[in-house]
Amino acid sequence: MEASQCKGSLSTRASSSSFRLRCPSLNSLRLRRVFDIFDKNHDGILTVQEIHQALSRLGLETDLCHLHSTIKAFINPGDTGLTYHGFVSLHQSLDRTFFGLDLEEEEEDESDLTEAFKVFDEDGDGFISAQELQAVLGKLGMAEGKEIGRVEQMICSVDQNHDGRVDFFEFKHMMQSVVVRSS
Template sequence: MEVAACKRSLSRRASSSSFRLRSPSLNSVRLRRVFDIFDKNHDGMITVQEIHHALARLGLETDLCHLESTIESFINPANIGLTYDGFVALHQSLDQTFFGLDLEEEDESDLTEAFKVFDEDGDGFISAQELQAVLWKLGLPEGKEIGRVEQMICSVDQNHDGRVDFFEFKHMMQSVLVRTS
């Protein structure tokens, strides 16, 4: 049933899904949503602790000192955290570093680690249920609606099997990010 729904969904939206994933204005909206999710106290800034907490909820253990040293150059000295503009600059820097035009082996390794966050059962695929669980952990409203999650899966499911494999995930990651070059 999931595969049939995916095929129907894709046939209706095939021409728009590519635009949706590559549209800089929509990526900007998505980036703003991520910022707002990380900004738990809604003060217009994301502290290193808020980022650390969000990563921990995803099961990504980070060294707080290392995270702070990575982010501190994007924080205005007069602020206690990243403003939205600083967050965008950080995102662009990470985009350039990890998702440049040529993926190096170490970048592929980073993508593999990111994929594993979503592939909770380790079967090599991201199912709608696994994506929903991660979205739920992040506190995203999509985590409550399996139908919306299935649409998200369908938007990147190139072989129409109702789940996302590593190559589809890699293609999605390369397509979604706003190029900085």
């Protein structure tokens, strides 16, 4: 079964195209970083189990069978999982599948930003605290999540009203400045 036939197994709806990484150099760097974070044993191969665990830690529950059927076409014969090249090919295929149609971008952008914000706002109070950010970074296995001082610096760099937390509007502003939009 090809990835395009299983798109519903990874997402209930197509995500906003604003989250596509349209700058090739940024895309490559970010994809490499994601690959390395997901590759828990650092063997250069992403197994279906590693991908499943990473998605679960992000709160994106997937069916292991559907996930395997989605990515198996990108696994080289004889390999136990995705190489970085296969991971890039999978990303490109999912990008075409989910972002091929031009949807009502403004509404979709806002909805996707809200969902992304909720991943970090674990207690649902409308703010991302340093502790919540640290918890999410820790779940992702990122080194930045091990030191609260570094996490607090990250919060301060986005915290426009200096209240020590990130609200949705600060998060949205930060995301809009990070996302490279095409004209």
